[in-house]
Each structure stands twice: as C-alpha cells, then as structure tokens.
Amino acid sequence: MNKKLVILLMSLLAGFGEMFSQQNSIFRGTVVGEENRELIGATVYLEELGIGDDTDASGSFRIGSVPQGTHAVVVSYVGYRPVTKEIGFQQGVVREDTFHLQKDERVLLEVEVFGRRRERPEKMDALTRIPLRIDEQVQSISVISQKMITDQGVLTLNDAVRNAPGVGTFATFGNTTESLTSRGYRGIPVVKNGVRVHSDFRGSGFLTDLQGVETIQILRGSAAIAQGLGNDLGSAGGVVNIATKTPRFINSGNVGFRTGSWGLMRPTFDVQFVTDKLQRTAFRINGAWERADNYRVHVSKDRVYLNPSFAWRPDDRTSITLEMDYLHDSRTPDQGTVNLSADSVFNVFKMPHDRFLGFSTDRQSTNTLTYLAQIYRTLNDYLSLRAAYAGSDMNQTKIGSHASPLRNVTQTGNYNLRSRAYSGSERDDKNGVFQLDLIGKDLFTGGVKHTFNLGFDYRWTDLTTVNTNTVAVDTVDVLQPISNMAPKVTLQNGDPVRSREYAYGMLLQEVMTFSQYMKLSLGLRYSQMSGITGQTVSTSGGSVWDPLFGVIITPYKNINLFASYTTTTSLRGASNLLEDKVTTVGASREKQFEGGFKGEWFDNRLRFNATWFHILNNNLTYAALNEAGNNTGYYIKAGNLKRQGLELELTGRLLKNLDAVAGYAYLDAGYHDSPYDHEGSAPMNAAAHTANGWLNYTFFDGFLRNLSLGAGVYFTGERPFAEYTYQLLPGHNVQPNTKPFLADAYTTVNLQAGYRIDRCHLRLFLNNIFNSVGYTAYYRGGYLNPTDPRNVAVALNWQF
Structure with missing residues (x-):
C-alpha cells in the first residue's frame, strides 16, 4: 500500500517544475461599491x-495564470448589478483593474434557488473535497438554497429534499427522525458540515432545524472518493450535506415570527456583523424556538435551536471559521395507523385524529450538538491548504409504547387488534471527522490545465446504547376508542453496550482540462477501518481501494456531456463466515456507471441536468437459517441487486421574476438470482416514479409590485412497503412468500404568497390544499405515518 501511495505522490509532484515555469499573465485589482467602499467576497470570474x-x-483579488488574449471578466456581488468587461492580457504582464459596482434594488433575486451563481456552495468542500463548480462535476449534485427554503416555507429536511429529483422520505419512524431515500436506497447518509450525527448503518437519520441552514447539498450516487467507506445500507445511493450559516462579513439582521395550524408558534432571529474596523473578524448568530400540537390527539413537540459562528481573516491569504450548532427537541412518537389486512392487500385504516396508538406520556427527547473548526490558507497562486475538524454529540432518550400485530394474526385475521408494550432506550452517539486537503488549481503542463486534491481524513464513532426491559401492557382494538392513560409499570435499564469505530483514508483527485471541449476526471482512494463492540473486535475491519473515472465533453458553451464510473465499498460484516465456516464474506462493492447532460442558460441563472445511472451490487449476503428458522451465525450468498434509472432536473429562473424548480425520476430496482428475494422484486419504499415542480412569480411593477405567488406540486408513485422474500428473515417482521401490496401514489400541492413592504416581508403558506393522503412507512417495524392534512401558516419577517 505504501509503495502505491509513493508512486501516486511522485506522479503528481513530477510535473510541478514545468507547471510553475509557465509565463501567463497575473490579474489583480479591487472591487468597490458606492463611495469607493471595498466589497468583501465579490466574485471576479473569467467565464471561458x-x-x-x-x-x-481589503476588496482585493488576484488571479494567476491568465493566458494571453482577450477574455470576458464577470464581476458580481450580492445586492449589486454584475459587470462584464472585455480585457486584454499580455504574456508575462501584470494587469491591474478597479471595478465599480452599482447597487441593485432587486437584491433578493441575486441569490438563485440553487444558491449564488458561479460560486461553489458554501462548505461543498466537505462533501466533494475538490474545488469544482457543480457543472464541472462528473456526478449528479443538487443544491437547495436558503432562498428556496424561505420562499417555500419548509421546516423539515424531508420537505426540503423533495425539490431534488428521486430524493424523498424513506421513513420518519413515528415522526421522530428524518430518514431519506435516493435511487432506491434506504437511509442514505446525512451529514452536517461533513460530520455524521447518527451512526446507525441503517440510516435512521436525525432531526435538524432549517433556520441555521445555508444550503442543502445532495450528491446522488457514490461518494466514496471524498467520504470513504460505504458501510451504511444507503451509502451507494448518495449523501446529503447540511451546510450551516456562517458570517459573510456584512452587517445585517432578520427577526421573524411564524404561527399556524395546530398551535404552531415559531420566533426566529439571524444577526451578523463585522466586529473590527479592518473587517477581519465577523460574528453571526441565529436561532429559533418552536412549539406545536398536532392534528392527532396527545401528540406535540417543542424545540430550541442555536447556531453561533465566528470568522477571522488574519491576513489576505488565511481564513478561519469556528461554529457550533445546538438543537434540543422534545416530541411525541406516533406510529400513525395500521393495515387492516394481510401484507399482500392495501387496506390502510384512516385512523381518526382523536385516536392515538400510544400513551399520553410517550416522549422522545433529543439533544444534538455539532461543531466545526476550519482553516483555509492560500499558499501561492496555485496551491492552497484546507484543514477542518467537525464533531457531533447526540443524546437521545425515548420512553413509550409500541403497538404490534398479535402473533396469531395470520390465522385469526384480527388485524384490528394490536398488542401494546412499554419500554425505553437511550442513545449516546459521538462522531468526529478530520479532513486535510492540499488543493491545486490553474496549474499547467503544456496546454493541459490541472485542478487536483490530495487529501487525508480520519473518522471516529463512539456509541453507547442502553435499553430497558419491555413490559406487555394491553391489547387494543383500533376500530374502537383507545385508552391513552399512562401504564403503571417499572422499567429497568439493561447493561450499556459500547461500540467504537475508527477509519482513515487517503485520496487523490485530479481534473485535467485538455481544451475548452474536454476534461478528464480521475480519483483514487484508500480506506482502512477497525472497530470494537464491547470486548469483541468488529466484523467491519479491513482496507479497500475505490476509484473514479470520468470525462466531460463540452461541444458548445455551457453544454456539458459527462460520464463516470465509481465504486462504493462496504466492510460491514466483511469478516462474517459463509456456510462452509471457513470463507469470509469479504467486501461488498457496488459499481456505478453514470452519464448525462448538464446545461446552463440565461447567464447561469437556469440549469438543466439529465442523468442516467446503473448500479450493481453482486455480493449480497443474508444470515443462514436452520430448519427451525433460527440464525446459525453463518451467511450465504444472496444474488445481486440492480438499480438503474433516469433523473431530470431544472432549477433557476425562467424569467427575471419567475423562479422554477422541476424534476422527474424513474427507477428500475430489483433483486436477481437470489435465494432469499423473489426474482425482480423491488426493495421496500422504492417508488418507480417521482416528480416535483415549483414556480414562484414576483411582481416588479404596477399596483401588485412586491407581491410574490408560488405553487409547488410533489408526486410519489406506487411503492412496496415490504420486501418479497421466500422465508421469514431475522428482524424482518413480514410474511414470507407474500407479495407485498403497493402503496397508492399520491400528490401534494402547496401554495405560497408573499408581500414585501420596505424591510418587512409577510408570507402565507397553504400546504396540502387538496388534503391528499399519502403514507411514509417503515412497515416491518410497525410505523405507518400519513402525510399531514391541509394546514396553513403565516410568517412575518423584518430585516435590518
């Protein structure tokens, strides 16, 4: 392994001498606004x-290695009109310019629904590690900006990500978490500023507050090069990075209050300011408090959220960011409803809202703390260094009931009867990640331009869980009124179970630009992992290599055709033994082929992407059972699982005052050659068709000036809530050889209206206006949650 790394490093460094010998022009200068005031964070960009x-x-910029000739320079800054200027550059000559920008009254439209134009979304480097814009990536990435979140009035991660094609809710596990799905994978990893918060490999997800979110970045497909081992069940489906707000070196503030259905009250604030005259330090703090009841009796929630951050620029080449993110959330778990027939028949009971499966004292309390320290240092015109450490600490306590079908339900058919049990659990989940990256850009060997990333990362997880005894309480009939009086039972904590995992990786990524028509992307990562549970060495140890190959062809300006090959490797259970009791299972590798089209129009204000993907996992294993159906401790090969499909995405602005988001995803997912799963059967919750659309129109003139109207439509197609197996699997509470029912497709329609008066903005949100009924479910775990019925909210914000 060490020899391979040395060869990679020598290959990378061998060309540095020729790279630095190039005699291109250097372009430097300043960008100023009104009264010649320096603008900090303005973008100077040579488009072609x-x-x-x-x-x-100090408002200064410096761009190295500008080739000789005349090039269009675009200068932009939030709240100012962009400037485009043709400038001639001579070989070896330093060019200096000062750009004067004029304020734009239409400030709000300078930020697009996907974020700021021509800028990499903030903290995207925690996700991809290499400094490329989205259109330069050989994979599919969607960005949901704070502007979109605010205009749509969404409060949950589940509602936000449905603006990306093929991404949606896997399950909420009784409205206690937010687990996502993409490309037919359950529980894709969700990280905040690059660090995971909930370490369960099943991808249970976690709760977050969108008040502190700057952008939500969604990479669909393999993220192994930058993120490492794919031990989660959903790792190959993608990863979601929640990037929180940090100072932008401006003085501004926003306070707001939202109220709505079911007693919702939600005050918010967001204040940032420059703390010194030299404008080298800045502070930002935002937060929220929320409480609400629910359309269902005995269900409520309350939360407090706080997100302070500090930025320091000790000199023109260095930036340091420190931040923290804290959430306290307390809520009532709600299993939702039940299916009144066998697993093969869709007969979901529309549970009356005055009926609740649990007890009035059921509660889950979650305290989540994340933190980040990051330093970015520009070494010279070509090289920069980034170091970041992010950590998380989540403590979750849950005490409550769980209702399950009776054991003899398949013989009696009494699906309306449910046995209720009472128990408790506690989870103390600590995670951390350190990333170190050497980044090179605008380096040339002959006529080839290089952008590269040489990186190292170290990740750790320290998890302790405690479960109480489970006490059977009673049996209820869901067709009759249900008693919710708290049971008089005594719960005792069991012994704590502690597990620790450690992983590190080294990676090399490079993008070679041969001409304006062609780019080649290469990547290679080495990952190693070890762990221990209690006093037992984990079965997830070992090391792997993951490659990336990609190409981008640009036949016309702003039109990119791309194709890539990547892998995602899991070592979870790699040391398990097969039935011969000698051979280990080994690594499970998912191979992904992806290709498509990326286009940008209207000065980068509108983007369209089309992606085809094919993913194959041919090393599936399941536990071997004896004749009594008990686990033998050994495993057998279980065929392969193939996923392929198409994703279409349109985001941006169709007109100067019309924002648009549209998406469609087709998924063909099925098990093949499996002794456990029926041929061609789909994974649970994998919808073949999903679609989304949203329009927001703002009036600029006339008596309707400053009025905005929006509408969103979200479609989820039919999907199985369970898997079609040949036999009962341990931990899978479904009936074997019973083809699962397909849950009905459903469409949700939301409306928004807003009106701005000077610094005040009033918004009205009408959600699920047609009262559509759909379900999210972890069916085999007993969770079947309906979508929220029609509801309304009003929000008032004041900017200063």
Whole structure:
C-alpha cells in the first residue's frame, strides 16, 4: 500500500517544475461599491477559462495564470448589478483593474434557488473535497438554497429534499427522525458540515432545524472518493450535506415570527456583523424556538435551536471559521395507523385524529450538538491548504409504547387488534471527522490545465446504547376508542453496550482540462477501518481501494456531456463466515456507471441536468437459517441487486421574476438470482416514479409590485412497503412468500404568497390544499405515518 501511495505522490509532484515555469499573465485589482467602499467576497470570474477569485478583506483579488488574449471578466456581488468587461492580457504582464459596482434594488433575486451563481456552495468542500463548480462535476449534485427554503416555507429536511429529483422520505419512524431515500436506497447518509450525527448503518437519520441552514447539498450516487467507506445500507445511493450559516462579513439582521395550524408558534432571529474596523473578524448568530400540537390527539413537540459562528481573516491569504450548532427537541412518537389486512392487500385504516396508538406520556427527547473548526490558507497562486475538524454529540432518550400485530394474526385475521408494550432506550452517539486537503488549481503542463486534491481524513464513532426491559401492557382494538392513560409499570435499564469505530483514508483527485471541449476526471482512494463492540473486535475491519473515472465533453458553451464510473465499498460484516465456516464474506462493492447532460442558460441563472445511472451490487449476503428458522451465525450468498434509472432536473429562473424548480425520476430496482428475494422484486419504499415542480412569480411593477405567488406540486408513485422474500428473515417482521401490496401514489400541492413592504416581508403558506393522503412507512417495524392534512401558516419577517 505504501509503495502505491509513493508512486501516486511522485506522479503528481513530477510535473510541478514545468507547471510553475509557465509565463501567463497575473490579474489583480479591487472591487468597490458606492463611495469607493471595498466589497468583501465579490466574485471576479473569467467565464471561458473557468478561473476566478473572491475579494479579500481589503476588496482585493488576484488571479494567476491568465493566458494571453482577450477574455470576458464577470464581476458580481450580492445586492449589486454584475459587470462584464472585455480585457486584454499580455504574456508575462501584470494587469491591474478597479471595478465599480452599482447597487441593485432587486437584491433578493441575486441569490438563485440553487444558491449564488458561479460560486461553489458554501462548505461543498466537505462533501466533494475538490474545488469544482457543480457543472464541472462528473456526478449528479443538487443544491437547495436558503432562498428556496424561505420562499417555500419548509421546516423539515424531508420537505426540503423533495425539490431534488428521486430524493424523498424513506421513513420518519413515528415522526421522530428524518430518514431519506435516493435511487432506491434506504437511509442514505446525512451529514452536517461533513460530520455524521447518527451512526446507525441503517440510516435512521436525525432531526435538524432549517433556520441555521445555508444550503442543502445532495450528491446522488457514490461518494466514496471524498467520504470513504460505504458501510451504511444507503451509502451507494448518495449523501446529503447540511451546510450551516456562517458570517459573510456584512452587517445585517432578520427577526421573524411564524404561527399556524395546530398551535404552531415559531420566533426566529439571524444577526451578523463585522466586529473590527479592518473587517477581519465577523460574528453571526441565529436561532429559533418552536412549539406545536398536532392534528392527532396527545401528540406535540417543542424545540430550541442555536447556531453561533465566528470568522477571522488574519491576513489576505488565511481564513478561519469556528461554529457550533445546538438543537434540543422534545416530541411525541406516533406510529400513525395500521393495515387492516394481510401484507399482500392495501387496506390502510384512516385512523381518526382523536385516536392515538400510544400513551399520553410517550416522549422522545433529543439533544444534538455539532461543531466545526476550519482553516483555509492560500499558499501561492496555485496551491492552497484546507484543514477542518467537525464533531457531533447526540443524546437521545425515548420512553413509550409500541403497538404490534398479535402473533396469531395470520390465522385469526384480527388485524384490528394490536398488542401494546412499554419500554425505553437511550442513545449516546459521538462522531468526529478530520479532513486535510492540499488543493491545486490553474496549474499547467503544456496546454493541459490541472485542478487536483490530495487529501487525508480520519473518522471516529463512539456509541453507547442502553435499553430497558419491555413490559406487555394491553391489547387494543383500533376500530374502537383507545385508552391513552399512562401504564403503571417499572422499567429497568439493561447493561450499556459500547461500540467504537475508527477509519482513515487517503485520496487523490485530479481534473485535467485538455481544451475548452474536454476534461478528464480521475480519483483514487484508500480506506482502512477497525472497530470494537464491547470486548469483541468488529466484523467491519479491513482496507479497500475505490476509484473514479470520468470525462466531460463540452461541444458548445455551457453544454456539458459527462460520464463516470465509481465504486462504493462496504466492510460491514466483511469478516462474517459463509456456510462452509471457513470463507469470509469479504467486501461488498457496488459499481456505478453514470452519464448525462448538464446545461446552463440565461447567464447561469437556469440549469438543466439529465442523468442516467446503473448500479450493481453482486455480493449480497443474508444470515443462514436452520430448519427451525433460527440464525446459525453463518451467511450465504444472496444474488445481486440492480438499480438503474433516469433523473431530470431544472432549477433557476425562467424569467427575471419567475423562479422554477422541476424534476422527474424513474427507477428500475430489483433483486436477481437470489435465494432469499423473489426474482425482480423491488426493495421496500422504492417508488418507480417521482416528480416535483415549483414556480414562484414576483411582481416588479404596477399596483401588485412586491407581491410574490408560488405553487409547488410533489408526486410519489406506487411503492412496496415490504420486501418479497421466500422465508421469514431475522428482524424482518413480514410474511414470507407474500407479495407485498403497493402503496397508492399520491400528490401534494402547496401554495405560497408573499408581500414585501420596505424591510418587512409577510408570507402565507397553504400546504396540502387538496388534503391528499399519502403514507411514509417503515412497515416491518410497525410505523405507518400519513402525510399531514391541509394546514396553513403565516410568517412575518423584518430585516435590518
């Protein structure tokens, strides 16, 4: 392994001498606004070359390696009209310019629904590690900006991500968490500023508050090069990074209050300011408090959220960011409803809202703390260094009931009867990640431009869980009124179970630009992992290599055709023994082929992407059972699982005052050659068709000036809530050889209206206006939650 790494490093460094010998022009200068005030963070961009810089604390920029000739320079800053200027550059000559920008009254439209134009979304480097814009990536990435979140009035991660094609809710596990699905994978990893918060490999997800979110970044497909081992069940389906707000070196503030259905009350605030005259330090703090009841009796929630951050620019080449993110959330778990027939028949009971399966004292309390320290240092015109450490600490306590079908239900057919049990659990989940990256850009060997990332990362998880005894309480009939009086039972904690995992990886990524028509992407990662549970060494140890190959063809300006091959490797259970009691299961590798089209129009204000993907896992294993149906401790090969499909995405602005988001995803997923799953059967909750659309129109003129109207439509197609197996599997509470029913497709329609008066903005949100009924479910776990019925909210914000 060490020899291979040395060869990689020598290959990378061998060309540095020729790279630095190039005699291209250097472009430097300043960007100023009204009264010649320096603008910090303005973007200076040479569009056809794909190079640029952001102004520092003195309003200065510096761009190296500008080839000789005349190039269009685009200068932009939030709240100001962009400037485009043709500038001639001579070989070896330093060019200096000062750009004067004028304020734009239509400030709100400078930020698109996907974020800021021509800028990499904030903290995208925690997700991809290499400094590329989205259109330069050989994989599918969607970005949901704070603007979109605010305009749509969404409060949950589940509602936000449905603006990305093929991404949606896997399950809420009784409205206690947010587990996502993509490309037919359950529980894709969700990280905050690059660090995971909930370490369960099943991808249970976690709760977050969108008040502190700057962008939500969704990479569909393999993320192994930057993120490492794919031990989660959903790792190959993608990863979601929640990037929180940090100072932008401006003085501004926003306070708001939202109220609505079911007693919702939600005050919020967001304040940021520059703390010194030299504009080298800045502070930002935002937060929220929320409480609400529910359409279902005995169900409620309350939360407090706080997100302070500090930024320091000690000199023109260095930036340091420190931040923290804290959430306290307390809520009532709600199993939702039940299916009144066998698993093969869709007969979901529309549970009356005055009927609740649990007890009035059921409660889940979650305290989540995340933190980040990051330093970015520009070494010279070509090289920069990034170091970041992010950590999380989640403590979750849950005490409550769980209702299950009776054991003899398949013989009696009494699906309306449910046995209720009472229990408790506690989870103390600590995670951390350290990332170190050497980044090179605008380096040339001959006529080839290089952008590369040489990185190292270290990840750790320290998990302790405690479960109480389970006490059977009673049997209830869901067709009759249900008693919710708290049971008089005594719960005792069991012994704590502690597990620790450690992983590190080294990676090399490079993008070679041969001309304006062709780019080649290469990547290679080495990952190693070890762990221990109690006093037992984990079965997830070992090491792997994951490659990436990709190409981008640009036949016309702003039109990119791309194709890539990547892998995602899991070592979870790699040391398990097969039935011969000698051979280990080994690593499970998912191979992904992806190709498509990326286009940008209207000065980068509108984007369209089309992606086809094919993913194959041919090393599935399941536990071997004896004749009594008990686990033998050994495993057998279980065929392969193939996923392929198409994703279409349109985001941006169709007109100067019309925002648009549209998406469609087709998924063909099925098990093949499996002794456990029926041929061609789909994974649970994998919808073949999903679609989303949203329009928001703002009036600029006339008596309707400053009025905005929006509408969103979200479609989820039929999907199985369980898997079609040949036999009962341990931990899978479904009936074997019973083809699962397909849950009905459903469509949700939301409306928004807003009106701005000077610094005040009033918004009205009408959600699920047609009162559509759909379900999210972890069916075999007993969770079957309906969508929220029609509801309304009003929000008032004041900016200063």
